[in-house]
Amino acid sequence: MFRFQSLDEDCTLEKEEGLVEEEDEIDQFNDDTFGDGAIDDDWQEEHKRLAELEERKNDGLGGLGLGGLGMRGMGGDSSTVQLPPPASRVPHPSSLPPPHHSLSSMPPLGLEEMGGGDLAESLAMLILGADPAIASVGGPAGPGDRSTGLPPPPSMPQQHHHPSQLPSHHQLTLSGLPPGPLHPSLLSYQQHQHLLRRGGAPMPQMNSHNIWENNMGFGPVSVTPGLITQMEDSPLLSIIKEVGLPNRPPPVMSEDGRDLSERAPPPRSSSPVIGSPPVRAVPIGTPPKQPMSHAMNHQQQIHHPTTVHVRAPVHHQHRYPPSFPERISPNTLLNMANSPLCRPPFPAGVGPVLSQIQRAQMLNSQVAGFPRGCQGPPLLPGGGGFRPFFGQPPPHRMGPHHNHIPCPIIRHNTTHLHPQHRRMLTQRMQSRGGERGGRVGDWRSRDPYSNLMTQREKEWVAKIQMMQLQSTDPYLDDYYYQNYFEKMEKRQERDRDGVRKEHTTKLITPQVAKLEHTYRPVQFAGSLGKLTVSSVNNPRKMIDTVVTSRTDDEEKREKQVWNKRRQILYTVEKMYSLLLEVQDFEKRFMQTPEEQREALLEQHKTHTLQLYASLKEKEWDDRVSDEQCLLIMSVRKGKRLISRLIPFLPPLQAATVVMGIARNLTALAKKDKQDQALCWLVEPVAVVISSLSSAALTDLLQELQGSEGQLSKVLQNKFGVTLLYLILSEGERMQSSDLNCQLMDDNRWTELVFSVTRELLNVPPSSLSPPLFTPPNLLSLFSRYVDRQRLELLQEKLQISALSR
Amino acid sequence: MNYMPGTASLIDDIDKKHLVLLRDGRTLIGFLRSIDQFANLVFHQTVERIHVGKKFGDIPRGIFIVRGENVVLLGEIDIDKLCDNVLQQVSIEEILEEQRLQQQAKQKTEKAKVTALKDRGLSIPKADNLDEY
Numbered sequence: 001m002f003r004f005q006s007l008d009e010d011c012t013l014e015k016e017e018g019l020v021e022e023e024d025e026i027d028q029f030n031d032d033t034f035g036d037g038a039i040d041d042d043w044q045e046e047h048k049r050l051a052e053l054e055e056r057k058n059d060g061l062g063g064l065g066l067g068g069l070g071m072r073g074m075g076g077d078s079s080t081v082q083l084p085p086p087a088s089r090v091p092h093p094s095s096l097p098p099p100h101h102s103l104s105s106m107p108p109l110g111l112e113e114m115g116g117g118d119l120a121e122s123l124a125m126l127i128l129g130a131d132p133a134i135a136s137v138g139g140p141a142g143p144g145d146r147s148t149g150l151p152p153p154p155s156m157p158q159q160h161h162h163p164s165q166l167p168s169h170h171q172l173t174l175s176g177l178p179p180g181p182l183h184p185s186l187l188s189y190q191q192h193q194h195l196l197r198r199g200g201a202p203m204p205q206m207n208s209h210n211i212w213e214n215n216m217g218f219g220p221v222s223v224t225p226g227l228i229t230q231m232e233d234s235p236l237l238s239i240i241k242e243v244g245l246p247n248r249p250p251p252v253m254s255e256d257g258r259d260l261s262e263r264a265p266p267p268r269s270s271s272p273v274i275g276s277p278p279v280r281a282v283p284i285g286t287p288p289k290q291p292m293s294h295a296m297n298h299q300q301q302i303h304h305p306t307t308v309h310v311r312a313p314v315h316h317q318h319r320y321p322p323s324f325p326e327r328i329s330p331n332t333l334l335n336m337a338n339s340p341l342c343r344p345p346f347p348a349g350v351g352p353v354l355s356q357i358q359r360a361q362m363l364n365s366q367v368a369g370f371p372r373g374c375q376g377p378p379l380l381p382g383g384g385g386f387r388p389f390f391g392q393p394p395p396h397r398m399g400p401h402h403n404h405i406p407c408p409i410i411r412h413n414t415t416h417l418h419p420q421h422r423r424m425l426t427q428r429m430q431s432r433g434g435e436r437g438g439r440v441g442d443w444r445s446r447d448p449y450s451n452l453m454t455q456r457e458k459e460w461v462a463k464i465q466m467m468q469l470q471s472t473d474p475y476l477d478d479y480y481y482q483n484y485f486e487k488m489e490k491r492q493e494r495d496r497d498g499v500r501k502e503h504t505t506k507l508i509t510p511q512v513a514k515l516e517h518t519y520r521p522v523q524f525a526g527s528l529g530k531l532t533v534s535s536v537n538n539p540r541k542m543i544d545t546v547v548t549s550r551t552d553d554e555e556k557r558e559k560q561v562w563n564k565r566r567q568i569l570y571t572v573e574k575m576y577s578l579l580l581e582v583q584d585f586e587k588r589f590m591q592t593p594e595e596q597r598e599a600l601l602e603q604h605k606t607h608t609l610q611l612y613a614s615l616k617e618k619e620w621d622d623r624v625s626d627e628q629c630l631l632i633m634s635v636r637k638g639k640r641l642i643s644r645l646i647p648f649l650p651p652l653q654a655a656t657v658v659m660g661i662a663r664n665l666t667a668l669a670k671k672d673k674q675d676q677a678l679c680w681l682v683e684p685v686a687v688v689i690s691s692l693s694s695a696a697l698t699d700l701l702q703e704l705q706g707s708e709g710q711l712s713k714v715l716q717n718k719f720g721v722t723l724l725y726l727i728l729s730e731g732e733r734m735q736s737s738d739l740n741c742q743l744m745d746d747n748r749w750t751e752l753v754f755s756v757t758r759e760l761l762n763v764p765p766s767s768l769s770p771p772l773f774t775p776p777n778l779l780s781l782f783s784r785y786v787d788r789q790r791l792e793l794l795q796e797k798l799q800i801s802a803l804s805r
Numbered sequence: 806m807n808y809m810p811g812t813a814s815l816i817d818d819i820d821k822k823h824l825v826l827l828r829d830g831r832t833l834i835g836f837l838r839s840i841d842q843f844a845n846l847v848f849h850q851t852v853e854r855i856h857v858g859k860k861f862g863d864i865p866r867g868i869f870i871v872r873g874e875n876v877v878l879l880g881e882i883d884i885d886k887l888c889d890n891v892l893q894q895v896s897i898e899e900i901l902e903e904q905r906l907q908q909q910a911k912q913k914t915e916k917a918k919v920t921a922l923k924d925r926g927l928s929i930p931k932a933d934n935l936d937e938y
Contacts, residue, residue, distance in 0.1 A: 449849055450820040453839040458816045464842040465814065 053448055418485035420492075568631045572638045575614055579641060582607050582648050611645060612653045615660075629660045634671050639680060646684040651691055658688045662703040662723065666710050669717035678719035682772055685723060689730050694749075697734070701727050701752045711759045712767070721771040724756065729775030736780065753785050761793055774798065815840045815879075822882040823848070828875045832856065834882065835869060844873035855900045857907050860893050862900025 471477035534540035550558075585604045592600055615628055632638035642661075646654050661668065661681065668678060692700065704724060705711045714720030731749060760768075782794050815837070823837045825846065832855070835848030848869040855862050895903075922929060 447820060447836075449836070449838065452847075452849075453819055457839070458819070461840060461842055462814060462816055 050449065418482065420485045420489050565635075568635050568638065571614065571628075572632055572635055572641055575611060575632070575641055575645070576637070578607050578611050578614075579645055579648070582611065583644070608648055608650070612649055615645075615657060626660060626664055629657075630664055630667055633661075633664075633668050639678060643680040643684050646681075646688060651688070654684075654688045655692060655696055658685050659700060659703055661685070662700055665704065665717065665720055665723070666713045669713060669720055678717070679722070679772060681719065682722055682726075686726050689726050692730065694731075694734055697727060697731055698749045698752065701731070701756075702748065705752060705755060711756065712763055715759065715763050716767050716769050718769045718771060721769050722773070725771050725773075725775050725778060728753070728756065728781050729777050732775075732777045732781035735784075736777070750785065753781070757782060757786050757790065757794065760797065761790060765797060768797070815844060815846075818879075818881060822884055823879055824854075824882050825871065825879045826877040827871065828877055833866070833869055833871070834863075835866075837879075841873075844876060846871040846873070846876065846879070855904050856892075857900060857903035859891065860895045860900060860903060862895050862897050862903075864897050 469478075474482055582604060585600070585607075589597060589600055589604075615632070629642075633642060642657065646657055649657065689697070689700070701724075704714060704720075704727065711724075714724065731753070778798070779791075779795065782791055786794065818837050819840065821837060822834065824832060824834045825848070826832055831853055833848060833851050833853055835851030837846055838849045839847035846869075848871065851866040851869040853864045853866050855864070919929075
């Protein structure tokens with residue numbers, strides 16, 4: 001019967017321990033990602049269970065349960081164990097639907113191991129495997145899955161290889177566990193001893209005689225680890241251990257347990273990862289994970305370093321199990337916390353849990369003490385944050401458990417309730433709790449669908465609602481509330497004449513520290529960016545604004561530049577408006593009646609003068625201000641302006657403007673690299689040139705050649721070249737047309753032309769910009785001044801077609 | 806009261822039989838199984854009760870999930886005090902028929918009113934109960 005574990009099994013177990021960690025992580029991630037119970041199979045079981053419940057209500061039950069159980073328990077295993085009549089007496093563990101996964105992990109192996117040895121064992125294992133309420137195995141099914149769940153019964157009689165894990169389960173409470181028939185009494189003595197040593201035991205609901213005779217009664221109890229997850233039940237467990245479980249009489253079994261009203265509701269559980277790190281950053285929208293017993297974890301860590309992945313069998317309503325009645329069906333006990341018969345379903349007395357911050361800020365522990373010991377929710381060191389106030393438990397519920405366990409946890413609702421208020425509420429609740437509890441509790445215990453919403457979930461909702469009330473400044477946010485209770489306290493103090501001074505003077509004014517939760521996007525090493533998850537609290541950043549502050553110097557410089565430019569533009573604009581008026585003169589002239597025409601004319605003249613005035617030098621009338629010109633021409637608009645302006649100017653003034661242009665052509669050319677804007681000037685300039693006198697022309701040409709190297713630069717510019725050609729062609733025209741041309745009289749022209757030709761010859765073709773057009777008479781011009789050879793060169797270079805004039 | 810003293814909370818109402826009136830006028834009765842922070846409600850073994858005059862009819866609906874914003878009011882039903890002398894329960898078909906008749910009658914009167922007003926040159930805009938745009 002007691003086959004010891006084979007070696008490989010041992011190895012797998014040990015290996016499993018290492019793997020457990022990963023599983024925990026994975027599971028935790030899954031739960032976080034998909035929410036509570038999303039990847040949980042238990043809801044399916046539960047659903048099936050409930051569905052079956054409905055069916056059963058309608059059809060009536062046959063021996064369906066166990067028979068099916070037996071089959072399922074096998075997980076399709078070939079080795080079917082015959083279930084003898086005693087088995088049928090086992091109360092239906094409330095409509096066990098086939099929990100496939102959990103079963104498959106356990107029974108097959110066990111059965112193999114046992115080789116169909118002890119019926120009790122096999123059945124026990126079956127039932128335990130089948131009933132998630134009792135113990136379910138989380139994680140992947142398979143032989144290696146032992147350690148993740150209930151230490152399977154078949155391996156019971158095996159070594160105590162894993163004392164490290166299992167003793168931890170001593171800590172675990174028994175809450176879902178029917179103490180009576182399930183536990184040691186069901187096992188044979190030796191098995192039980194093994195169990196004790198190993199610390200875990202399945203508690204099948206078996207009623208086999210050989211089992212019963214070994215009823216340990218009030219001995220120390222080994223507890224199925226799979227049943228226990230809650231920190232809050234540890235006092236209970238320790239009590240049980242000390243006191244022992246009441247002796248469960250067999251008659252309970254004979255009832256078949258068909259008491260549907262006492263049937264355990266389908267346990268809702270997902271993976272309470274014992275030993276998983278406490279979840280700190282849970283976004284608000286996340287429903288609570290199923291029992292996360294961090295506290296459990298901590299406790300365990302103290303004693304037992306290894307973690308076990310255990311499924312919580314039952315929701316943690318099992319806070320205040322009633323004093324053990326004589327006849328508790330296993331299901332009731334499973335259902336223990338569900339609705340203790342004498343209390344409102346949601347245990348009062350579960351005080352709120354402090355976050356670390358709140359605890360730190362607490363000045364005074366104004367705990368409404370728990371007279372019945374610590375029965376509160378697990379202390380979540382980092383996770384819970386704020387917990388709502390849960391009032392006080394009815395003080396007399398757990399008689400035997402009084403004072404056994406000191407309350408380890410101080411619970412506070414520090415942020416919102418004025419202590420006075422809390423006191424009042426407590427009193428109120430206590431008075432109400434007794435009267436209300438009896439009837440309702442009874443009814444609730446019969447409702448198989450009750451507690452679909454687990455305690456955790458309720459707390460979660462309450463927490464969300466209370467979070468809205470959190471404030472850093474209660475006097476600011478809730479002035480009247482604070483004042484009201486202060487007044488009340490003062491009044492009370494007055495009435496009592498300061499009897500209870502210590503209560504009233506020590507007022508906690510707790511405030512929640514405002515935590516800055518700035519979201520820092522995660523960046524993986526080696527990746528090119530940050531992984532940003534946007535949520536309600538961290539909406540997606542549309543614009544990444546960065547403040548760049550400039551130094552003063554830079555700012556000044558920039559400002560200056562901008563100012564200058566603005567000035568130029570302003571001037572240009574002004575001139576433009578004048579120009580437009582001038583341009584429109586004709587039209588207006590036509591439209592105005594005779595009388596006003598003169599006035600208009602005058603106006604026109606003034607405008608034109610003004611225009612010129614803005615361009616010209618201050619003192620000299622016949623020179624255009626270079627600066628001004630340059631400034632204006634530096635802006636595109638200014639160039640355009642000039643080009644439009646020139647036709648309107650009187651010839652002399654126009655000539656001066658053109659001179660100015662020529663003079664400053666290099667500078668202009670630099671600014672006008674693309675030659676686009678300057679070319680607008682060609683036309684008007686051409687017009688001007690054609691009206692120039694020879695002297696003026698010469699002057700112009702001289703201006704163009706102005707300084708050293710200017711010509712070459714000019715030649716690089718399209719406009720420059722064009723201008724040059726224009727000048728030359730004009731000169732040529734003059735010479736050719738007017739025989740009395742004074743051009744030749746002045747040597748300047750000749751010299752200039754010579755220099756031009758020289759320059760033209762010297763300049764590399766690449767830098768010679770193609771002109772807008774080439775006047776045809778250039779050739780004849782050059783032919784006058786240069787010899788044939790050069791002429792040909794020039795011709796080539798300039799691509800002047802030899803046209804006969 | 807346990808959970809949120811000084812506040813109103815639905816947590817204590819869980820697993821109790823409730824009657825909820827929705828914005829569209831329906832009355833649902835069922836066991837409140839679950840809530841959330843928006844007062845979305847999960848009702849179990851829900852029954853839609855139609856009232857026409859002194860008669861009412863129950864239509865079993867199963868499981869209802871009600872979005873919180875559609876709830877007008879919600880109140881616990883005392884199970885022990887279930888039977889009502891005044892109201893008379895009828896079958897579903899009958900109550901639906903009654904409801905239809907009632908709707909018809911209402912529409913008729915409404916129409917008559919509107920025409921009367923129109924004759925007198927007045928027009929009262931129809932009150933929109935449904936908030937539907």
